[in-house]
Amino acid sequence: MSNLELLKSEIQDAPKGQQLTGNYLMYLGYLNHLDDAIPVARGYAIESLFTKHHKHIYCNDLIAGSIRGKLSDKYTQSELNRANQLVASYGQNNFGTNADHFAADFETVLSIGVEGMYKEIEHSLIAHKDDKDFDKKKDFLNAAAISMKAFGKMITQYGEAAQEKAQATDNEVQKANLMAIANSCIKCAKKPPETFQDALQLMWLIHISFLYEGRYAMALGRMDQYLCAFYLNDIKNGMITRERALELVECTLYKIGENRYFGGDDVVNICIAGLKPDGEGGLNELTYIILEAVKNCNIPGPNLSARLYTGIPDVFIDECLKVIGTGLGYPALMNDDINIPALHRHGYTLEDSRNYCMVGCIENFIQGKQPPWSDGRYNVPKYIELALNRGICMQTGMQMGPDSGEASSFADMDDFMKALKQQMTFGAAEYMAIFRNENDRYNKISYTQPYLSCYCRCCIERGLDINDGGALYPSVHGACGMGIATVADSLAAIEQVVFNKKLVSIDTLKQALLNDYEEYSELRTALLHAPKYGNNDDFVDKYAVWYVTYLDSLFAKYRTRDGGAIYIAIASNTSNIPAGAVVAATPDGRKCGQPLSDAASPMYGKDLNGPTAVMQSMSKPDYKLVSCGTVLNQKYSPSMFSVDDKRAKLLALIKLYFKKGGQEIQINAISREVLTDAMEHPANYKSLVVRVSGFSAYYTCLDKSIQQDILHRTEHE
């Protein structure tokens, strides 16, 4: 058995009936510093968390760092409750408080080491000592120093634990591997990493430390770039083989799945390939090693993203397709030729724009240079409903938007579009107000993040928290436009059925929607037969083009509180289902409460002319305006991936799609039959992995309605 196989079985054999005790460890830290300033108390809480958890080492591991130390049966429920209460009172970090969906600046710590990080903090303390707000900066920097020192101690403890484990085993292979871990850890606790194993070890323990803090969706970013020099140097010096490097990466990435065995979940994005900051192609040997490791791990955990660019070798795309074809559903393929200009236009340097990665599912991110990500859903189809009904919600009768006029007063499509824009403009203002007010609730002191700030450029140098002006670039927010296809299809149906063919008045259409098409089945049929997005028909595609342009113009005038941009996104994840639940019947023939179209894809079952037509339609909008990113979900039968000449067709399809301006594509390789059968016999399909708009999951763990949704996405044979 390979190392990976041994580790797999060891990890899968997870303890049962234990509780998460991370908060309890933080509580112990707070208890001794109740009278200190909040940032300093936070520093000690982190210290307690990092240094007091049990350092679990797997016998068959090659890279230390496990979240098993979070679990314990030592504390009673009432002790844990009490701890939770105190920890929460200090302001606990999560996605809502801008604490995760972040890719750390691994580059700096890999080059200067943990001790180098303390020194930076000490320099900053001296540099700012005459500042007017030095008290605040001092607290923050002291907290950063306390937590960074605690992290150094944590690394040492992992090294010692590995050493103990090595001494306890008689298995020579394990002993050697565990000693190698111990050596790496003890070295990395102070000095900068020297070897590939050291660098990978340090990267992984940083990631693990974030998980102890309770963060989620922390991306590893451009692993193949910032680790490549270490790998090449080891190869040059004959210190490592490709096979060994692959094993090291496998043992690292497989542990991303650890969470799932404790009933948790995580989305860890890893970005491979793409242009380097200098504009050269970034493909290297490590890119292929990571791709292969992800394939061999065969878990939904690492959300692998592959950045393609003009001139990237076909053989790499082909390797990506082979991995997708295993049923993993990733890597998601990203287009540098769109994403780089989409970011550059927001004022990032060209070098930084080229150095982007993804956090969460597909959200574009400048690694280690901006605060954690936030986003929200902007439910565009709802505004069609409001525009037809004087701003009144058809489901509840509540006034939700401005009175944009009686439907009967709309003489042509232009009149209707005016009303729609009025509703959307109001909706965007309301959305932004709610977002910013919500954000303001998390004050910078209670929610301070001294440890995370160490991994974002300029925070230490400026002596400021990552969410308090410390980060090099300001925070950005993603406004996710829902239901692009539902909107395009609805507008095309109104134009054709109401204004061109004049089959019914717009007032009748409104009545039909209010009645959820009861007694209006013939009108609904006519609307269903109107042109649909995804069939390369300009009559409807022009509304998707408009959607993207208008959404950008709506949000371009807003900023986050610290002056950052509002990106738009067209990547709904699975929230097209809940978003659809609050939208009445729409003019595309969709009934009240039904799911909206998924992400940037055509409405499922409506793209009847095959994938080339989908891609023709999809490449019409200007995605350089969609700085957060889009998701096009496509599903092909497994045979498309297993046969060389068929895979070549898929490769050609993707290349042309990107050449024509497509931004992103995610592919699934599972047949309808398998999915249907899996719904009936889940026990037989426990290892079946599918990709649900932007992240992967085990199919049998999904909600029934999501299973249906995946099934409905047209399968292109």
Place this chain on the structure above:
Amino acid sequence: MISDIQHFSTGDGPGIRTTVFLKGCNLRCLWCHNPETISKDKQLQYFDQLCTRCGGCERACPVGVHKVAAQVGHLLDRKKCIACGDCETSCPEGALRLCGKELSVEAVMSYILEDKEFYQISGGGVTLSGGEPLLQPDFCAAIARECKISQLHVIIDTAGNVDYEAFQAVIPYTDVFYFDVKAATEHDYQEWTGGSFKKTMENLTRLINDGCEVVVRIPIIPGYNDSPEYCEKMAKEIKSAGAKQVHLIPFHRMGTGKYHALGKMYSCENINPPSKEHMEKLKEIFDRYILYCKLEG
């Protein structure tokens, strides 16, 4: 008359292709997977699993083909159908489809040319299939000629049971012929397909002698032509016709639903597709006689 045009066809030749299915066939192969392409007339297809029994078609039909009721389901009196297509436009679910469109060369070409960039990047093109496309030789020749003007690769997928004049009409504009051979003897060919083996093989030989690039395509049908001995016979016949390339295509049942949609029974519904191992074995036999043999499917 066209039954369908399909973008991104992946099984009909090299690269990304658009396949035009012409309607009408002079053979009656027992295993045919495109039953809707046999008749040259328009035909109503009804997909029961999509029907929600809304009754829209019953109200729309001028001659009373459809009877829809909750208890009995959806009954069709196909004899009355005048192929007007009103029920198709009245159906919200796409459960009804009038198969068969008379399209102009321009209309077909504009659809084909939508994907021109995809053909270029993938080394693809256009395949004319059916049905028997060469029952409409002038139309095929016109499409193929237009394709050549646009520098598109053209394949014609034929069973070859037509007069050779039909081939002569398209030869100048055709890059490759996909030529079906389904049996090894006159008796079997007639019994299984209703056509003439002699005519088929004469056309095949002549086409090769005329310098055309020909790929012989053999559907492998369990219980008919799938024994190693029988395949050896076919291989000999094909070799003596001078063919250099053979594709073996395993039987599949995916056409079953289309039979039911036409209100017909499918006699091969219960035949199991041949296994991959068996196909490999048959390929070895053909490899002995034919220069280049490939498994499809």
